[in-house]
Amino acid sequence: MATARIPVIDISGEEDKAQVAKDLVEAAIEHGFIYIKNTGKDIPVEAVDEAFDISKILFKAPLEEKQACKIQQNNRGWSGMQVETLDPKSQRVGDYKEAFNFGPFTDNHASQPIPPTILPYEAQISRFTDYCYNLCLKIQTLLGVGLSVTPPDFFTTAHLRENGPSGTILRMLYYPPLTSTDASTSDVRAGAHSDYGSMTCLFRLKGQAGLEVQSREGEWLPVPVCPPGTENDPAPPILVNIGDLLSYWTNGLLRSTVHRVVFPGAEGRQPLDGERDAEEGRYSMAFFCHPVGSTKLTAVPSERVRSYVPEGETKALNPYAERKVMTADEHLQMRLRASYLQLYDDKKED
Numbered sequence: 001m002a003t004a005r006i007p008v009i010d011i012s013g014e015e016d017k018a019q020v021a022k023d024l025v026e027a028a029i030e031h032g033f034i035y036i037k038n039t040g041k042d043i044p045v046e047a048v049d050e051a052f053d054i055s056k057i058l059f060k061a062p063l064e065e066k067q068a069c070k071i072q073q074n075n076r077g078w079s080g081m082q083v084e085t086l087d088p089k090s091q092r093v094g095d096y097k098e099a100f101n102f103g104p105f106t107d108n109h110a111s112q113p114i115p116p117t118i119l120p121y122e123a124q125i126s127r128f129t130d131y132c133y134n135l136c137l138k139i140q141t142l143l144g145v146g147l148s149v150t151p152p153d154f155f156t157t158a159h160l161r162e163n164g165p166s167g168t169i170l171r172m173l174y175y176p177p178l179t180s181t182d183a184s185t186s187d188v189r190a191g192a193h194s195d196y197g198s199m200t201c202l203f204r205l206k207g208q209a210g211l212e213v214q215s216r217e218g219e220w221l222p223v224p225v226c227p228p229g230t231e232n233d234p235a236p237p238i239l240v241n242i243g244d245l246l247s248y249w250t251n252g253l254l255r256s257t258v259h260r261v262v263f264p265g266a267e268g269r270q271p272l273d274g275e276r277d278a279e280e281g282r283y284s285m286a287f288f289c290h291p292v293g294s295t296k297l298t299a300v301p302s303e304r305v306r307s308y309v310p311e312g313e314t315k316a317l318n319p320y321a322e323r324k325v326m327t328a329d330e331h332l333q334m335r336l337r338a339s340y341l342q343l344y345d346d347k348k349e350d
């Protein structure tokens with residue numbers, strides 16, 4: 001079966017940063033997705049394993065505990081089955097998943113209610129978000145170098161926590177197995193969408209298929225958890241994808257690719273080799289990296305961006321900059337309103 005041909009890049013070594021930066025930029029332009037080889041140097045393998053273990057404990061916590069932490073308009077907390085609809089234009093029902101969003105931590109403590117069941121693990125979750133944050137800064141620095149942005153740490157500076165609050169979120173996700181009668185394989189686990197932030201780091205478990213990306217021709221291609229060449233690595237690669245903000249910042253040069261999560265075997269497709277739905281369901285974790293909320297979404301100073309002419313299509317351009325320059329916060333609020341129909345329903349202005 002055809003799968004997405006996403007490059008695998010090792011950013012953990014010391015040698016030839018310029019080449020690594022160039023490879024990252026080319027992958028971000030061509031695919032919008034990059035596998036970051038997991039050598040355990042940037043994020044220890046045990047930290048990822050621990051976070052997945054905590055996620056399993058979290059979703060098994062008593063329903064009342066999760067309900068007491070229901071998602072708020074600040075995008076933090078628990079969203080239950082079918083609460084979020086990532087593709088409201090075509091979905092019949094909401095996403096077949098549960099999710100828990102963690103905002104920032106201070107001194108290893110969450111700044112939001114969390115279920116008492118996972119309180120003993122607060123410091124580990126906090127540490128894991130720090131690893132993800134630092135990995136994002138490293139990638140943003142490389143992207144700035146690869147695009148010759150002036151200054152090259154432009155993206156990095158825009159994301160520094162010390163420069164102000166942002167919409168950055170660690171999201172733990174649980175997609176239950178399809179056993180109940182209230183869903184069918186024609187429903188989706190996560191509707192087609194592009195990500196709202198600047199970039200996302202996605203962690204998946206071996207054997208748990210389901211993510212698909214849309215090719216330029218509109219075809220849906222599965223994204224293997226362990227692509228060729230990574231089978232013997234200590235852990236599956238971290239899948240990084242470009243979100244809408246890095247695309248707006250670069251006038252569409254970096255590609256924010258539409259993706260979704262489907263049930264294995266949906267629409268008669270064969271699951272990838274060695275990947276099928278586990279009886280326990282599917283778990284993943286996404287670190288959505290956002291710049292400081294007040295950041296303006298205008299094109300960055302880079303000759304490569306300035307001279308980029310999109311081929312034939314204009315939809316990749318930042319549609320908002322034409323009317324009014326939006327800030328990162330305004331953009332996030334707009335996107336959240338569209339996907340959490342009930343959460344914002346009471347307060348609808350239109």
Ligand SMILES: O=C(O)CCC(=O)C(=O)O
Nearest residue numbers: 173190195211261284286
């Ligand atoms: O669970 C996955 O594999 C992807 C989730 C995703 O795309 C998202 O939450 O934005």
Ligand SMILES: [Fe+2]
Nearest residue numbers: 193194195259
């Ligand atoms: Fe996504």
